[in-house]
Amino acid sequence: MSSDPWGRVDETGTVYVRTAEGEKVVGSWQAGTPEEALAYFERKYEGLVVEIGLLERRVKTTDLSAKDAQTAIDHLRQQVDEHHAVGDLEALGRRLDALVETVEKRREERRAQRARQSDEARKAKEALVAEAEELAQSEQWRAAGERLRGLVDTWKGLPRLDRKSDDELWHRFSHARSAFSKRRKAHFASLDAQREEARQVKERLVAEAESLSGSTEWGPTAARYRDLMAQWKAAGRAQREAEDDLWNRFRGAQDVFFAARGEAFAERDAEQTENLKLKEELAEEAEKLVPVTDLKAARAAFRAINERWEAIGHVPRDARPKVEGRMHAVERALQESEESEWRRTNPEARARAEGLTGQLQAAVDKLREQIDAARSAGNNAKADKLAKELEGRQALLDQALKGLEEFGG
Template sequence: MSSDPWGRVDETGTVYVRTADGEQVVGSWAAGSPEEALAYFERKYEGLVVEIGLLEKRVQTTDLSAKDAQTAIDHLREQVEAHHAVGDLDALRGRLDKLVETVEARREERKAQRARQSDEARKAKEDLVTEAEQLAQSDQWRAAGERLRALVDTWKGLPRLDRKSDDDLWHRFSHARSAFSKRRKAHFAQLDAQREEARRTKERLVAEAEGLSDSTDWGPTAARYRELMAQWKAAGRAQREHEDDLWNRFRGAQDVFFAARSSVFAERDAEQSENLKLKEELAEEAEKLLPIGDLKSARAAFRSINERWEAIGHVPRDARPKVEGRMHAVERAIQEAEEAEWRRTNPEARARAEGLTGQLQAAVDKLGAQIEQARAQGNNAKADKLQRELEGRQALLDQALKGLQEFGG
């Protein structure tokens, strides 16, 4: 018989292992010595020790799933419980029990981690849905579209939730994207329609502008071009491929007209500047007739000056009031001289003036006599009243005498 601390071989070749529950039969050995039998089953034990050690390391250092770890533990436990090895089997059972606890703890930890990840993924997807629903109402088409595409990429990188939650959130997310796409499509369809209408409108404006480009009706045509420009601005932009070409044609037609007008106006300005010099010379000649001496010769001279004035064309508009005012001043002086001459030489007017003067002189003489009589009688109040009346008649008489002098009286 042979033995070691954990087992023995009896006379029949039966091998035993010692456990806390007593000796357990390991097997029988008839092929060699008892020492060889123990050595064989001790090697079996060492094999179990190595396998358990490897499993412990895998559990601690790899992402071995709890299910696979438990299967491996159960397989090793069956080997330990079969008692086909000689060694401290109770210690191996203890290590396997501890390993079960470790695996279960890892299972719970991973379960909690998955729950956290699921909560984080749910929160992240809910945030994506909320942002997508807000973007669905945006009119910032380019920026919002790019952001929605980025949100899709972010969504794809997040873990899936339970099917119902994931499907519900994806439905909201997808609906928001569809709503934005629908609004954007409608917007650009409307924009295309507006640009097409703008193109048709601007083509009409270009056609009219080109038709007016050779007009010489300067004022009305320039006004019409201003109206066409206002209509152009109000029409909005046409499609990019048409807008620049239409604008170049429209602007080109205006340039042709305004260049021609500028050329004509430049010639006109030069002519009117020369006319102004001539009229200023005539105004200076007319002003030399003042003051009026010989009315007849002054009138004839002014008539000659005025005929030459009328033969001269237009002068610049801003200079017209001043130079015409100088001529009008001379004309008014001649008219006033004519009126004075007429009053002086009109027989009827002279007769009326002499008659009025005579009447006023008689009234003044009469009032003077009445005042002397009243004062002689001591009636000073009456005399004062008559004196005031006399002063009024005397003023009228002085004025009448002055008028009479104009007739050479």
């Protein structure tokens, strides 16, 4: 019989292993010596030690799933429990128990990690849904549309939740996207209708602008072009291609008209500048008639100058008041000379002036006599009162005498 600390072989070739519960039959060995039998079963024990060691390292250093790890543990435990090896089987069992605890701890950690990831995914998806529902009300069509597409990509990168929660959140997310798409489609449909209406309005404006491009009624046509431009701005924008083409036609028609008007105004300005030069020469000629020495000759000369003036035509507007003012000044001088001559030669006016002068002279003489009488009588108060009255009558008399002089004395 052969034995070691963990097993023995009896005389019949039966191999035993020692355990805390007593000896257990390992197997039967008939092919050799008892030592060879123990060595064989001891090698099987070492094999279990190696397998358990490898499993321990896999559990600690790899992402071996808890399920696969438990399957491997169960397989090894079965081999240990079947006592087909000689060695410290209780020690192997304890190592397997420790592995079970390690696997269970990792299972709990992964379960907690999945719970955290699920909670984070839920919060992330709820945030995506909230943002999508807010964007659904936006009118920033391009930016909001691009952002919603980005949210879809983000959603796809997140883990799935439980079916019910994931479906509910996806339904809200999808509904928000659909609502935005529906509003955007309606907006652009309305915009297309507005642009088509604007195109029709601008077609009419272009047609009228082109019909006016050859007009020579500069003022009314320019005013009408301003009206057309105001209507153009109020019409809104047409489709891009139509807008550019219509604007080029509209602007081209205006350019034709205003270029023609510019040429006409340039010719007119040149003509009016020459007219101004001629009228300044006539104004200078007229001013030589003042002061008037021969009214009849001066009037005839001014009439001839004025006829030439009227034949010349318009001058630049900003120069008109000055040059016309010079002619008006000469005309007023002639009128004043005529009025003076008329007063001087009018017999009725002369008679009225002489009569008024005589009356005033008589009144002055009478007042002087009354003043002398009052002072002789010692009535100085009355004399002073009459003296003030005399001052007023004397002033009127002086004016009348001056007027009488204009009639030749």
